[in-house]
Amino acid sequence: MSNRVYNIMFHTHTISGIIISAALYVIFFTGSITFLRDEIIAWERNEPVSDNYFSSVDFDSVISNIKTEHNLNNRDVTFFQRVEGQSAITILSASKDSTASKQDLRRNFFSTNLTSHKIEKYSDSYTLGEFFYRLHFFAQLNFFGRSGYFLSGLVAFFFLFAILTGVIVHWKKIISSFYVFRPKSKWKTIWTDAHVALGIIGLPYQFMFAVTGAYLIIGYSVMLPPVQSLLFDNNSEKFEKALKNEEVTDYAFWGEELEKTISINQFVSKTKSIWPNLKVNRLQIYNYGDANMHVKVSGHPHFKNRLLGSGHLTFKAIDGQIIDKKNPYTNSSYVEGTTNILKRLHYGDYGGYGMKLIYFLLGLITCFVIISGVLIWLVARDKKNVPEYKRKFNSWLVNIYMAICLSIYPMTALIFLVVKCFSYNYEDGKRALIYNVFFWGWLALSTFFIIKRDNYFTNKISLLLGSILGFLVPISNGVVTGNWPWVTWQKGYSQIFVMDIFWVLLSITALAVVFKLKPKTN
Numbered sequence: 371m372s373n374r375v376y377n378i379m380f381h382t383h384t385i386s387g388i389i390i391s392a393a394l395y396v397i398f399f400t401g402s403i404t405f406l407r408d409e410i411i412a413w414e415r416n417e418p419v420s421d422n423y424f425s426s427v428d429f430d431s432v433i434s435n436i437k438t439e440h441n442l443n444n445r446d447v448t449f450f451q452r453v454e455g456q457s458a459i460t461i462l463s464a465s466k467d468s469t470a471s472k473q474d475l476r477r478n479f480f481s482t483n484l485t486s487h488k489i490e491k492y493s494d495s496y497t498l499g500e501f502f503y504r505l506h507f508f509a510q511l512n513f514f515g516r517s518g519y520f521l522s523g524l525v526a527f528f529f530l531f532a533i534l535t536g537v538i539v540h541w542k543k544i545i546s547s548f549y550v551f552r553p554k555s556k557w558k559t560i561w562t563d564a565h566v567a568l569g570i571i572g573l574p575y576q577f578m579f580a581v582t583g584a585y586l587i588i589g590y591s592v593m594l595p596p597v598q599s600l601l602f603d604n605n606s607e608k609f610e611k612a613l614k615n616e617e618v619t620d621y622a623f624w625g626e627e628l629e630k631t632i633s634i635n636q637f638v639s640k641t642k643s644i645w646p647n648l649k650v651n652r653l654q655i656y657n658y659g660d661a662n663m664h665v666k667v668s669g670h671p672h673f674k675n676r677l678l679g680s681g682h683l684t685f686k687a688i689d690g691q692i693i694d695k696k697n698p699y700t701n702s703s704y705v706e707g708t709t710n711i712l713k714r715l716h717y718g719d720y721g722g723y724g725m726k727l728i729y730f731l732l733g734l735i736t737c738f739v740i741i742s743g744v745l746i747w748l749v750a751r752d753k754k755n756v757p758e759y760k761r762k763f764n765s766w767l768v769n770i771y772m773a774i775c776l777s778i779y780p781m782t783a784l785i786f787l788v789v790k791c792f793s794y795n796y797e798d799g800k801r802a803l804i805y806n807v808f809f810w811g812w813l814a815l816s817t818f819f820i821i822k823r824d825n826y827f828t829n830k831i832s833l834l835l836g837s838i839l840g841f842l843v844p845i846s847n848g849v850v851t852g853n854w855p856w857v858t859w860q861k862g863y864s865q866i867f868v869m870d871i872f873w874v875l876l877s878i879t880a881l882a883v884v885f886k887l888k889p890k891t892n
Contacts, residue, residue: 376539383535387743388767390525390532393508395740395775397525397583400506402733403782405718405726406872407499408454412865414498414789416851417456417485418858419865424451424458425642425650425669427484429634435487436460441474443467443659444623449482450652454865456485457495466623466657496801498789501808502782507587510805523588530580533573540566565742568735575732576739582716626661632687634665640690641667641683647675648698652682663687671698673720678702678710723868737775744771745825765823773819776832779880781812783839783873790846830887833880840877844870 446463462478481495511518650669668682681698718729848854858867
């Protein structure tokens with residue numbers, strides 16, 4: 371490689387990394403927390419669940435309770451779960467009877483607790499798990515269409531670019547540099563050694579996340595709506611057929627009342643009897659209460675057994691006859707297969723807690739690689755031959771990046787405490803509470819660190835404050851709910867136990883780092 375090409379690659383790697391560093395840090399930090407989304411929701415709501423809980427629900431009772439508040443006749447009713455838990459998203463279509471009331475002619479959307487049958491609006495059923503999941507692709511920034519998605523997609527794309535140029539720059543010394551660590555050298559050498567070594571360790575993980583993140587955000591979330599509009603004339607049925615390679619059936623509304631009482635539970639049970647290992651996560655009822663009522667039960671195999679594929683059975687309600695079937699254990703279409711494998715690689719939900727731990731640790735390593743890269747950039751430009759105004763600008767820029775990135779850890783611990791202790795009495799709903807405390811608190815703490823202009827102070831106080839608040843998280847859970855770690859362990863509440871132990875171990879690790887920190891001597 372010529373010197374000119376090397377310099378181009380080196381500078382593009384540096385510039386692309388600096389531009390996206392703060393946003394990329396937020397994506398990886400919140401994304402790492404999101405690997406425990408199911409556990410966060412169970413801990414927050416104090417609602418532990420068993421595996422494949424959805425298929426054991428008494429849907430007859432759930433529907434009976436919904437009917438006390440909503441008229442379900444002549445509507446399509448859908449229950450589905452995106453995460454493990456006692457709650458399911460419930461969607462009611464507009465009534466197909468033109469003589470229905472104005473209220474019934476509107477579509478409805480809410481969350482239903484499948485155990486207590488409690489119905490909540492989206493803002494009231496909002497959870498920390500949902501918050502961190504959506505924050506890791508900037509969904510909260512969707513003020514103008516899908517601007518948040520587009521921003522996160524661009525970050526993922528430039529991250530992929532930074533990885534490729536970084537490999538090219540370090541290619542000749544990539545092996546030898548991996549084994550070099552000089553802790554007593556100058557700061558630039560220390561940060562460079564750590565950046566290269568940890569960057570190599572996490573390289574496959576980072577490359578995989580850059581590719582899958584760019585696809586899922588830009589390809590799947592941003593580009594699919596325009597594709598549906600341009601190529602399929604905004605026809606969702608044609609689009610879904612092309613995407614999933616299966617027919618989209620619309621069961622006609624007859625306008626005749628169903629004369630017999632139908633049990634929805636029998637259809638779920640029959641599906642489970644045909645495919646015992648199917649993980650049911652969706653139930654759709656077409657034309658509820660109509661003579662042409664149909665019930666569709668959908669799910670997928672457990673990921674530890676099969677990564678790809680999904681299946682369903684559709685029953686004619688009046689006689690229980692199966693009229694449509696898709697076997698989840700047969701070969702999937704190319705589009706469905708590729709999309710599912712990219713999702714599994716990105717979400718890391720195809721293994722147990724061991725897989726989640728690996729993903730989480732590699733996520734934190736990536737956060738360190740991002741921070742060390744920024745510090746290398748600062749130290750390399752803090753020289754006497756660099757004009758004073760440029761040195762001040764570089765110092766301010768890195769100070770802002772460090773303040774934004776490092777302050778997110780104590781704010782994460784704080785929001786866990788606030789939600790556990792105060793969310794039950796907040797009038798504006800849980801989502802408003804989370805937004806107000808987290809974002810305003812993050813802004814205030816970041817501003818304080820920026821004004822302080824001391825990266826050592828920012829690092830130490832962030833870790834120390836996060837550790838103290840982190841230790842209080844399991845204590846708050848024990849005080850509020852009585853579910854101390856030893857209690858949840860004895861009762862088998864694995865999700866709640868994991869979250870409490872997670873905060874204890876994370877706080878111990880952060881506290882150990884605090885005691886190892888030493889201020890830079892001039």
